[in-house]
Amino acid sequence: MSMELAEAKQKFIEAWGKLGSEWGINRTMAQVHALLLVSPEALTTEEIMDALSISRGNANMTLRDLIGWGLVEKQHRAGERKEYFFADKDTWNIAKQVAKERRKRELDPVIKILDELSGVKGDAKDPEYLTFHKSVTDINKLAKNVDKTLDTMIKAEENWFWGSIVKMFR
Amino acid sequence: MSMELAEAKQKFIEAWGKLGSEWGINRTMAQVHALLLVSPEALTTEEIMDALSISRGNANMTLRDLIGWGLVEKQHRAGERKEYFFADKDTWNIAKQVAKERRKRELDPVIKILDELSGVKGDAKDPEYLTFHKSVTDINKLAKNVDKTLDTMIKAEENWFWGSIVKMFR
DNA sequence: TTTAACTTTCAAAATATACTGAAAGTTTAA
DNA sequence: TTAAACTTTCAGTATATTTTGAAAGTTAAA
Known part of the structure; x- marks a missing residue:
């Protein structure tokens, strides 16, 4: 019996969050990073909030921290007000x-x-x-x-x- | 003007505690370890409680953890009930x-x-x-x-x- | 300008982590 | 055995960290 992709992503996000928290990195920050690592496309704040069930404030602060760590960047798209967030996959x-x-x-x-x-x-x-x-x-x-x-x-x-x-x- | 040994020890204990907490190690545990690292002789629970102003329960649990990490060992002395704690200095x-x-x-x-x-x-x-x-x-x-x-x-x-x-x- | 879409802030609340201290447990010398 | 000396436990408390969410702030299209 093989694992669903969605389930596998979830496991990855949890494992990354746990490892992060054991090494002095906020769990949510590690989870947002993990989510972006497995996303081929950049995500909006809204999508991140949804995927991880976190508040707008939390998502905003966490993304700002990740940008500060140089792990995530903002993207903007022509004709859109929304900001998109994308993680370096290397x-x-x-x-x-x-x-x-x-x-x-x-x-x-x-x-x-x-x-x-x-x-x-x-x-x-x-x-x-x-x-x-x-x-x-x-x-x-x-x-x-x-x-x-x-x-x-x-x-x-x-x-x-x-x-x-x-x-x-x- | 040169620093007192006592002050220097205190600084070391604080720095070690801070570094520990940033790397997912309980601050008190890192501080107890630091205290033992700069102590030529093994110390009793009582002395550790005194030096760091922590409770008996905290000292006991922390020392047990340090032993679990293989960083500290118990010593006992002939004719004494008290246990002494000593850190590997290598x-x-x-x-x-x-x-x-x-x-x-x-x-x-x-x-x-x-x-x-x-x-x-x-x-x-x-x-x-x-x-x-x-x-x-x-x-x-x-x-x-x-x-x-x-x-x-x-x-x-x-x-x-x-x-x-x-x-x-x- | 206006205003709707969106982002940021931060005080208050929730949660997680660490600490205390007194009571219970254990050990050993007499 | 007893009992003093010492260690361990853990429920309750304190502290630190994280999260929320609503209000304030910003931006850009119209």
């Missing part, structure tokens, strides 16, 4: 865009604080200080490695990036 | 542990659903179906690449792993 672009934004919004500010805390001086005989200093500098190094890797990813082509990763298995 | 172990758990809890279930949805058959002339199928299979491929990379990371030594990544820059 998965690698999506991944890069999300990596880019989260790096900027969350990782970079933390690295700034870690740099500052790494510089805190103290008594080299004090275990309290030594433990603090070691943990902070180690985490700082790790965070910078992640940062550099994300930077590479953001600038990279998909095939090259995963190709290089795959070489690590050899 | 940053690479921490990163691997977090990667391992999130992969198991969140990524793997999504890949399972994507595998299922990738198999949904439909009309090759229907743009609705084609768009759905392309998005789902593309995301599935990406998720599997991430999965494989995390697997490599989990099994790897830090120097080898970042060394291989660094080679990507050359």
Whole structure:
């Protein structure tokens, strides 16, 4: 027995929403994104509200956020007042865009604080200080490695990036 | 003017808590973890409650979760009833542990659903179906690449792993 | 201009998540 | 055993986040 397309879309939207919420992205935002990802045509606010049973206000704010993340764009059509919303379907672009934004919004500010805390001086005989200093500098190094890797990813082509990763298995 | 150790610790705990909450980890849990990371000695529930101004119940649940994530362990001392809690200070172990758990809890279930949805058959002339199928299979491929990379990371030594990544820059 | 179509805003309500604290449970030393 | 020392549980409360919907704002065709 095979799954209906409509049912499959619904499952996809739910799964994407759940994953998003587990990773600090608002569930509705992830669901709207998922809906647009499986829509060949751009959708209106009205259609999105309908498909996901959400309010106009919620749809509007969520779409604005998605545009802010660089994942969705507005389209307008000649002779129509309505705005249409369309999602970039290129998965690698999506991944890069999300990596880019989260790096900027969350990782970079933390690295700034870690740099500052790494510089805190103290008594080299004090275990309290030594433990603090070691943990902070180690985490700082790790965070910078992640940062550099994300930077590479953001600038990279998909095939090259995963190709290089795959070489690590050899 | 240099920062006090106590103030620096506080900043670290706050920064770690904020980062955690942005990445789907409970703020208190991240803060308890941070507190233990900068403590040379294992701490009691009482000391943790005091340091972070949290209740006994909260401390207990949070510590249990941290143990479940493999980031903290209980210690007991001869002749004492109290339990002491100690965090692994090896940053690479921490990163691997977090990667391992999130992969198991969140990524793997999504890949399972994507595998299922990738198999949904439909009309090759229907743009609705084609768009759905392309998005789902593309995301599935990406998720599997991430999965494989995390697997490599989990099994790897830090120097080898970042060394291989660094080679990507050359 | 007007006005209808459409978008945006935001205070209030709903929901989801996290926390408290006291009571119940457990353990171990005596 | 007892009982003090300690841990765990969980119903109720508090807090944080998300959502609603109606009013205000904007736009463009007539």
